[in-house]
Amino acid sequence: MGLGKNYEGQDCSLARSLELLGERWTLLIVRDALYGVRRYGDFLAHLDIPRAVLSQRLSALVDAGVMERRRYQESPPREEYVLTGKGKELWPPVLALAQWGERHMSAAGPRRVFRHVACDAPIGAGATCSVCGAHVPAEEVEIWPGPGADLTREDPVSVALRGPHRMLEPLP
């Protein structure tokens, strides 16, 4: 992008976050990575994003230290993209935006339900467990399809998410 041009005059940490995360598609890539998507082709099929944009965004996320690109097999050489600690900490803002969308933008009811595996209880506001009240990191969350979920998509990631799935575990 290179569009810090005008954001960079901003005296605000939100603006600094948005220089990276405010790009079109970037937060959706992070969301998929939190779900457990790791391979270029899976991001491509699940997000339905132009290849050039996906390449540029993944590079930007790696450069920013949010994701790490690593070779998971030689011969044939295959790369995967996984969230770093910095990237996993995006779980609270991603959840907060999704919850806002759920309350105000989704007529059909929740599309995904997040549960704290230790308590088997839903996650509430602020990424806290509704039973134990503790802050729940992404690793301890299980994703379930909600009543508003769309079951028509046939890409591997969508199919895998029709059942419950532990966040950050490789998908599909």
Next chain:
Amino acid sequence: MGLGKNYEGQDCSLARSLELLGERWTLLIVRDALYGVRRYGDFLAHLDIPRAVLSQRLSALVDAGVMERRRYQESPPREEYVLTGKGKELWPPVLALAQWGERHMSAAGPRRVFRHVACDAPIGAGATCSVCGAHVPAEEVEIWPGPGADLTREDPVSVALRGPHRMLEPLP
């Protein structure tokens, strides 16, 4: 924008939020509105945003029910933009993104500090008070300049934010 085009295939509340909020500048406008900015000219000077973009974004936010446009004086007719309830509920995601930026993108230390006025205690993760532990809505938050704050900007909003200020109270 009009770019729901590709997001709309997404089976995710985050994507629905981002159709509106993921546009360049939009979340910064919401942040300023949470701070208490209400007038076109103040948004313009504080954000340093092109006029056409500001007009388009404010209209989109009003159409989405996040802000309300209202005449605060006749003769000369003057309009102001204030957050609706739906808009005020963007405080948790905005704070979550800002806190992430503060931890990972700001070398100079916090630029703004948020305090729960009832407890006179800092706000922690998930928009909860670090003392009483309750979720703190934006109305009960006071903004203070932090050690990393930039004191060189001279627009009215930046000047007003050099001192403490109750969120959502008209600014400047």
Next chain:
DNA sequence: CGGGTTGGTTCAGTGAATGAACTAGGATGG
């Protein structure tokens, strides 16, 4: 050798962002 899979790059066309100039209604000052 031919076809398939993965992970990209390149390129022309389109659409949005940018910055400067312009407009309009009313107030203000002499």
Next chain:
DNA sequence: CCATCCTAGTTCATTCACTGAACCAACCCG
């Protein structure tokens, strides 16, 4: 009553990024 200023916009030419389709390269399999 005329000139100037203020607020809140709109218009417009240029630049830039996004889009979609095509292409490329390394490697495997039969």
